[in-house]
Amino acid sequence: MADLVTQITESVVLNGAARGSTNSMTTTGIGDVLERIVTSFASTTTVIAAFAAQPHTSASAIDVDRTRYIRVTNLDEVTTVTLSIQGTTTFSVVLKPLDSFILNGAEAVMSGSATTAPNISLVDVKSIMVVNADATLNARIELFVGIAEVPAT
Numbered sequence: 001m002a003d004l005v006t007q008i009t010e011s012v013v014l015n016g017a018a019r020g021s022t023n024s025m026t027t028t029g030i031g032d033v034l035e036r037i038v039t040s041f042a043s044t045t046t047v048i049a050a051f052a053a054q055p056h057t058s059a060s061a062i063d064v065d066r067t068r069y070i071r072v073t074n075l076d077e078v079t080t081v082t083l084s085i086q087g088t089t090t091f092s093v094v095l096k097p098l099d100s101f102i103l104n105g106a107e108a109v110m111s112g113s114a115t116t117a118p119n120i121s122l123v124d125v126k127s128i129m130v131v132n133a134d135a136t137l138n139a140r141i142e143l144f145v146g147i148a149e150v151p152a153t
Contacts, residue, residue, distance in 0.1 A: 031149025069146035
C-alpha cells in the first residue's frame with residue numbers, strides 16, 4: 001500500500017510581483033496503478049479506459065469502486081482532442097495541446113444534463129474516450145489511474 005501525492009503549481013509574474021500557489025493532495029491506500037500512453041489517430045474515437053463494478057466480468061476493466069485518481073493528459077503540442085467521460089450520461093471537455101484533466105475517483109463523480117438546471121444525480125464512470133476530430137494529425141494521450149488496494153478477505 002502506498003500514498004499517491006499529486007501537486008499542482010501555478011506561477012506567474014505580473015507587474016514584477018510573483019503570483020500563484022502550490023496545492024498538494026495525498027491519496028492514501030493505493031495498491032495498483034495503470035499508466036499508459038495511447039495514440040489517438042486522426043478522425044477516430046479511442047477508448048482509453050473502461051470501468052466496471054465487477055472488473056473480472058469485463059475485459060481489461062478497472063474497478064470503479066477502488067479507483068481513487070484519474071489523470072488524462074494530451075501530450076501532443078499541436079492537436080486538440082475532446083475527452084469524453086461516459087456513464088449513464090456523458091461529460092465532455094476539450095483537451096488543448098499539453099492540457100490535463102483530473103478526476104478524483106470514478107464512482108458517483110459525474111452527471112450530465114441537457115437543460116440549464118443542474119443535474120445532481122451522480123453516476124459512475126463506465127469508460128473514457130478520446131475523440132480526435134483532426135483529419136490528418138494523430139495525438140499522444142497519457143492516462144494515469146491510481147487504484148486502492150484490494151481489501152483483505
